[in-house]
Amino acid sequence: MIILATGLTDGMLIFLVASGLTLVLGVMRVVNFSHGGFFMIGAYLAYELMRGHVQPVWLFVLLVLAASAATAAIGLVSERILFRRLYRLPEVTSLLGTYALLLILEGAAQLIWGRNPVTQPEPSGLVHAFSIAGAQVPRYDILVVAAGVLTAVGLQVLIKGTELGRQLTAVAEDRYMAGLLGVNVNWVFAATFAIGIFLAGLGGALAGPTLSMVPDIAVTFILQAFAVVIIGGFGSIIGSLIAALALGLLHAFLVNKAPSLADFSLYMLMAAVLVVRPQGLLGSRQLGENL
Amino acid sequence: MTRRGAAGLAALAVLLIAWPTLIGNGQLFFWDTAVIAVLFATSVNLLFGSAGIPSFGQAAFYGVGAYAVAKVAAHSWPVPAALVLALVVGGVVAFVTSLITWRATGLTFAMLTLAIAQALYTLAEKLSWLGGYNGIPGVSAPNLWGINFSDATSLWYLNVVWVALGLLAFWRIRRSPFGHTLNAVRQDPVRAAFLGVNVRAYRAVAFTLAGCGAGLAGGLFAYSNQIVSPDNLYWTESATPIIMLLLGGINYFWGPAVGALLLSALLNYLNQVTTSYLLYIGILMLVVLLVLPEGVLSIPTVVRDFRHRRHRRGGPGRRSLGSVMGLAHAPPDTTPAPLPGGEPGMAGRP
Numbered sequence: 001m002i003i004l005a006t007g008l009t010d011g012m013l014i015f016l017v018a019s020g021l022t023l024v025l026g027v028m029r030v031v032n033f034s035h036g037g038f039f040m041i042g043a044y045l046a047y048e049l050m051r052g053h054v055q056p057v058w059l060f061v062l063l064v065l066a067a068s069a070a071t072a073a074i075g076l077v078s079e080r081i082l083f084r085r086l087y088r089l090p091e092v093t094s095l096l097g098t099y100a101l102l103l104i105l106e107g108a109a110q111l112i113w114g115r116n117p118v119t120q121p122e123p124s125g126l127v128h129a130f131s132i133a134g135a136q137v138p139r140y141d142i143l144v145v146a147a148g149v150l151t152a153v154g155l156q157v158l159i160k161g162t163e164l165g166r167q168l169t170a171v172a173e174d175r176y177m178a179g180l181l182g183v184n185v186n187w188v189f190a191a192t193f194a195i196g197i198f199l200a201g202l203g204g205a206l207a208g209p210t211l212s213m214v215p216d217i218a219v220t221f222i223l224q225a226f227a228v229v230i231i232g233g234f235g236s237i238i239g240s241l242i243a244a245l246a247l248g249l250l251h252a253f254l255v256n257k258a259p260s261l262a263d264f265s266l267y268m269l270m271a272a273v274l275v276v277r278p279q280g281l282l283g284s285r286q287l288g289e290n291l
Numbered sequence: 292m293t294r295r296g297a298a299g300l301a302a303l304a305v306l307l308i309a310w311p312t313l314i315g316n317g318q319l320f321f322w323d324t325a326v327i328a329v330l331f332a333t334s335v336n337l338l339f340g341s342a343g344i345p346s347f348g349q350a351a352f353y354g355v356g357a358y359a360v361a362k363v364a365a366h367s368w369p370v371p372a373a374l375v376l377a378l379v380v381g382g383v384v385a386f387v388t389s390l391i392t393w394r395a396t397g398l399t400f401a402m403l404t405l406a407i408a409q410a411l412y413t414l415a416e417k418l419s420w421l422g423g424y425n426g427i428p429g430v431s432a433p434n435l436w437g438i439n440f441s442d443a444t445s446l447w448y449l450n451v452v453w454v455a456l457g458l459l460a461f462w463r464i465r466r467s468p469f470g471h472t473l474n475a476v477r478q479d480p481v482r483a484a485f486l487g488v489n490v491r492a493y494r495a496v497a498f499t500l501a502g503c504g505a506g507l508a509g510g511l512f513a514y515s516n517q518i519v520s521p522d523n524l525y526w527t528e529s530a531t532p533i534i535m536l537l538l539g540g541i542n543y544f545w546g547p548a549v550g551a552l553l554l555s556a557l558l559n560y561l562n563q564v565t566t567s568y569l570l571y572i573g574i575l576m577l578v579v580l581l582v583l584p585e586g587v588l589s590i591p592t593v594v595r596d597f598r599h600r601r602h603r604r605g606g607p608g609r610r611s612l613g614s615v616m617g618l619a620h621a622p623p624d625t626t627p628a629p630l631p632g633g634e635p636g637m638a639g640r641p
Binding site: 031082085089093095096097099100101102103104105106107108110111115219223226227230234260263264266267270274 | 345395398401403405406407409413414416417526527530533534537566567568569571572573574576580581584
């Protein structure tokens with residue numbers, strides 16, 4: 001039971017980060033290394049808004065959303081200034097550009113908040129644990145899992161049910177053709193990026209109470225998120241949800257049963273999936289095919 | 292080789308020999324790491340510049356080379372044998388990696404190499420045989436033919452000689468028929484395959500050779516740094532040579548070397564004046580990427596092109612009437628670029 005609970009929570013946090021990453025990758029074809037930087041910025045902004053104090057739950061949620069929105073605004077500015085210049089470059093070059101942005105964000109965080117870890121306590125009312133089936137589960141986990149489920153459902157509704165979602169799909173399929181058919185590709189890119197970075201900020205703000213914040217978390221989380229995106233299949237949101245939950249559960253299971261193997265759960269899962277399906281769980285064979 | 296090239300190399304050799312007396316022993320450690328970075332970056336450029344393989348896990352081979360030397364140095368292996376071992380180990384691990392990633396290309400390949408390197412990092416952190424989190428301290432080169440390598444100057448010459456050998460090898464590889472085939476594979480893998488080139492095999496060989504170079508560089512680093520730790524396998528270690536390539540220019544043989552020296556000097560300087568050098572490195576990368584996408588070595592070409600164009604237009608200051616009056620807008624950025632995904636195997640060049 002405790003395995004299930006921690007696994008689910010960890011998986012949902014990874015999913016929040018990975019969903020934005022895979023959205024941006026699928027629509028814009030940019031591998032966004034700076035995503036982890038925005039995750040970190042989201043965590044720090046939430047910390048800054050709450051000043052590291054305990055907040056009631058409703059205010060906590062509100063401030064988390066505010067921090068995510070602020071992160072998205074920073075993301076939007078960087079999209080207008082930087083990313084639009086990267087679209088035309090080959091994938092690997094644009095990857096270096098986003099890596100540079102990651103360094104800038106991390107460096108800026110080091111200057112603003114310093115290298116010493118800071119901590120954000122959980123909201124009051126969610127501090128303690130409750131017990132299901134004899135296992136102690138932190139109440140905060142409920143909030144994280146709820147946010148993950150809401151995000152997954154919200155993204156599905158957005159993509160399948162709205163005009164923006166249809167345009168998003170069209171641009172992801174063939175941006176040239178979509179542009180000819182009257183879709184404002186520039187605007188779709190900006191919207192996609194804002195949503196993706198909002199999710200990164202949300203993941204960071206929610207992860208805040210579960211970790212001690214140092215600027216380096218920008219790097220540690222991005223690797224997991226990348227692995228999840230690869231395992232789930234490029235651009236597939238459901239794929240990354242499955243992969244993130246599988247990763248969270250496997251990790252929690254190994255921590256309990258075979259702690260020395262726990263740190264390898266990521267690579268084990270990755271190897272197992274990619275040997276059978278090189279394109280990922282739900283990926284299609286388009287990006288980087290054959291030769 | 293041209294007479295000018297030969298003269299340049301001779302001057303360089305004299306400079307390298309005189310270097311310890313010119314700058315003094317205190318700074319020599321920094322220059323050791325800089326020349327090692329030159330070799331590492333040049334080996335990575337065989338992938339990015341020649342073969343068009345985007346690897347983000349070269350730290351794996353650098354790191355295993357360093358660990359190999361650290362392990363056998365404890366048993367007092369002679370220096371050349373230890374370094375050859377580092378080279379071989381780097382190559383073997385790279386070959387195995389290329390087998391694992393055999394079917395992957397482009398982004399998948401980049402992310403897989405990154406993951407493999409991170410897996411090795413985690414492994415090195417866990418294994419007590421490799422010193423775990425703290426790594427292996429006290430690596431030193433045993434005396435060889437009466438040369439004592441605990442002396443900074445001798446160590447410098449050791450590094451220079453091996454780096455020079457490594458660069459020579461990569462120079463030969465680049466000029467060989469194999470190197471030219473790699474160029475073809477980079478420029479158009481589909482056409483190369485039609486011409487009968489076994490694209491995947493060529494990539495695997497290039498990857499293995501680059502791994503050898505990285506392993507050798509890592510081995511040298513172990514002697515100079517005297518301690519090997521999991522940090523040498525960490526993925527930022529893979530990113531550093533790529534920044535160097537970007538800085539120097541991947542289209543030139545000497546690009547990575549120039550980039551390595553520039554970045555090393557810059558990092559050394561920034562470490563003294565600021566606590567957060569990442570910010571400045573990031574800004575520098577962006578500027579280079581957007582303004583000089585082919586690196587600092589392309590400055591002469593860029594300047595020549597610029598003057599040439601100005602000349603053709605009939606001198607400076609002549610613009611079209613529309614642009615002066617603000618009538619002729621440059622088309623906005625809405626023109627959709629062809630999908631990067633449709634150009635398989637492209638690396639780092641437009």
